[in-house]
Amino acid sequence: MITDLLPQLTQFQVDDQPHIILNKEICQSCEHRACISSCPANCYSFDEATKRMDVVYETCLECGTCYVVCDKEAVDWNYPRGGYGVCYRLT
Amino acid sequence: MTKHFDVIVVGAGPAGSLAALKLARAGLEVALIERGKHPGAKNMFGGLLHNTPVLNEALPSFRERAPLERHVFKKTLAFMTPKSSVSLAFETEDFGESPGNGYTVFRPAFDNWLASEAVSEGALLLCDCTAEDLLYKDGQVNGVAIKGRPGELRGNIVIAADGVLSFLAQKAGLRRNHRPEDMGLGIKLLLGLPKETIDERFNLSREEGADISFVGTTEGLPGGGFLYTNYDSISIGLVLHLHSLKASGKTPYEILDKFQHHPQIRRLIKGAVPLEYSAHLIPEGGIRAMPPIYTDGMMVVGDAAGLCYTNGINLEGINLAMTSGALAAETAIQAIGAKDYSARMLATYKDRLKDSFVLKDMTTFGKATDMMRVGRLYQTYPEIVCNILEKIYRVEGIPRSKIMKLGRQEALDRVKLKDLIADGIKIGRGLL
Numbered sequence: 149m150i151t152d153l154l155p156q157l158t159q160f161q162v163d164d165q166p167h168i169i170l171n172k173e174i175c176q177s178c179e180h181r182a183c184i185s186s187c188p189a190n191c192y193s194f195d196e197a198t199k200r201m202d203v204v205y206e207t208c209l210e211c212g213t214c215y216v217v218c219d220k221e222a223v224d225w226n227y228p229r230g231g232y233g234v235c236y237r238l239t
Numbered sequence: 240m241t242k243h244f245d246v247i248v249v250g251a252g253p254a255g256s257l258a259a260l261k262l263a264r265a266g267l268e269v270a271l272i273e274r275g276k277h278p279g280a281k282n283m284f285g286g287l288l289h290n291t292p293v294l295n296e297a298l299p300s301f302r303e304r305a306p307l308e309r310h311v312f313k314k315t316l317a318f319m320t321p322k323s324s325v326s327l328a329f330e331t332e333d334f335g336e337s338p339g340n341g342y343t344v345f346r347p348a349f350d351n352w353l354a355s356e357a358v359s360e361g362a363l364l365l366c367d368c369t370a371e372d373l374l375y376k377d378g379q380v381n382g383v384a385i386k387g388r389p390g391e392l393r394g395n396i397v398i399a400a401d402g403v404l405s406f407l408a409q410k411a412g413l414r415r416n417h418r419p420e421d422m423g424l425g426i427k428l429l430l431g432l433p434k435e436t437i438d439e440r441f442n443l444s445r446e447e448g449a450d451i452s453f454v455g456t457t458e459g460l461p462g463g464g465f466l467y468t469n470y471d472s473i474s475i476g477l478v479l480h481l482h483s484l485k486a487s488g489k490t491p492y493e494i495l496d497k498f499q500h501h502p503q504i505r506r507l508i509k510g511a512v513p514l515e516y517s518a519h520l521i522p523e524g525g526i527r528a529m530p531p532i533y534t535d536g537m538m539v540v541g542d543a544a545g546l547c548y549t550n551g552i553n554l555e556g557i558n559l560a561m562t563s564g565a566l567a568a569e570t571a572i573q574a575i576g577a578k579d580y581s582a583r584m585l586a587t588y589k590d591r592l593k594d595s596f597v598l599k600d601m602t603t604f605g606k607a608t609d610m611m612r613v614g615r616l617y618q619t620y621p622e623i624v625c626n627i628l629e630k631i632y633r634v635e636g637i638p639r640s641k642i643m644k645l646g647r648q649e650a651l652d653r654v655k656l657k658d659l660i661a662d663g664i665k666i667g668r669g670l671l
Binding site for chain 1: 274275276279280281282283345346347348366367368369371385386387388403404406417418419422424426427428429472474481484485486488489490491492493495496513514515516517518519520
């Protein structure tokens with residue numbers, strides 16, 4: 149899948165401060181977790197064993213899909229600090 | 240440190256940079272702030288820069304100076320099923336005549352260039368700056384605070400060109416939370432292919448380009464596929480209605496993967512090398528989803544103002560964005576001349592938009608959003624069309640029906656008459 153190639157294809161300037169912070173308790177009880185399937189960069193995953201939601205903000209394309217599909221206000225989503233995050237070259 | 244500007248433009252995309260250019264040219268002190276390392280670093284779109292009169296007027300020689308890929312003179316609309324396709328292709332040499340009907344461009348290059356034109360007119364471009372909050376004075380917007388940086392930028396007017404999510408419009412109380420119903424998710428893969436191969440496969444020469452829109456490649460989800468030819472690469476991607484995507488539980492990249500593997504697409508992109516993958520939201524809610532676009536001390540332009548429309552055939556945003564940027568700049572020039580930055584003064588921005596093609600087209604196709612949500616458009620109808628054509632062309636010694644009878648049979652086999660009529664009305668209201 150193309151998302152496996154994402155770190156090679158698209159450039160990122162990774163900030164040490166995450167720009168996405170989840171309220172994981174809300175995610176735990178969420179019945180759809182649509183962020184996992186909808187995110188075009190496949191940043192979200194849910195570990196069934198530990199019942200833990202995880203987000204890899206490092207390869208986020210900053211589209212805001214997760215923030216818009218979350219109907220439980222569990223995604224605290226902001227733009228990264230200036231200069232950080234995705235950096236398109238061509239596209 | 241506080242510096243006071245006449246106007247602060249937030250976001251160096253097409254709307255923001257064209258606004259900054261016009262303001263600087265009028266002699267105003269303008270700050271153009273951009274959160275990317277350079278303008279365009281955060282931006283993507285399908286690929287087509289539509290002919291935009293305000294751009295041609297502001298920069299008459301843009302054709303020679305802007306980083307353009309190809310001029311698109313061939314437009315195709317294709318209805319697809321997993322094995323077949325029916326296309327309607329239109330081409331005309333006239334689309335190549337100056338100023339050109341549309342060009343494929345790369346946003347990191349085009350946006351960077353347009354911002355540099357604003358800088359040469361005197362705008363101050365500040366990259367690496369994310370506007371985090373609005374500042375107020377006497378109840379009017381009067382500047383912005385920058386994330387992770389001390390100090391503030393003050394200006395009499397703020398133009399929010401901060402993109403589809405526009406946190407600034409939200410902070411100003413102009414819009415509430417975004418709804419997935421009003422959004423499309425665009426994803427795109429850029430594929431490298433030698434120019435000669437592209438010319439051969441798409442029957443192009445010199446810098447001619449092709450644009451193909453696909454219906455039926457989204458696994459039944461409202462949306463479509465696109466393919467644009469660049470100079471030596473191809474942009475291929477999808478736009479998916481976000482609410483439908485969410486409800487389906489499907490992943491956008493798996494739908495894209497299947498699209499790329501469609502037999503007819505596979506032939507077009509054979510041997511291509513993936514170069515970049517990108518994604519962006521599109522404000523697809525039409526005129527009914529537009530927020531108020533001005534308040535005391537502030538105007539909202541481009542995607543941030545929800546200025547984008549699609550009726551299934553046209554998909555326009557960048558031209559609406561630049562036009563809104565130019566009109567907001569005109570309004571700001573007048574407001575600063577009168578030293579009146581109130582909502583009442585800035586309301587003339589909305590009037591200007593109403594007089595332009597921007598809000599006229601969005602009104603004309605205001606009901607197209609209903610049509611675009613007709614689920615059968617994205618799978619059933621392409622299948623019916625392909626089946627009819629297949630029955631017309633297939634030769635196998637079985638007696639034929641006339642076309643009308645064949646069409647009626649194919650359609651009624653798949654869709655109830657009352658649904659056909661209901662869909663027909665929606666499509667009619669949207670387009671006819």
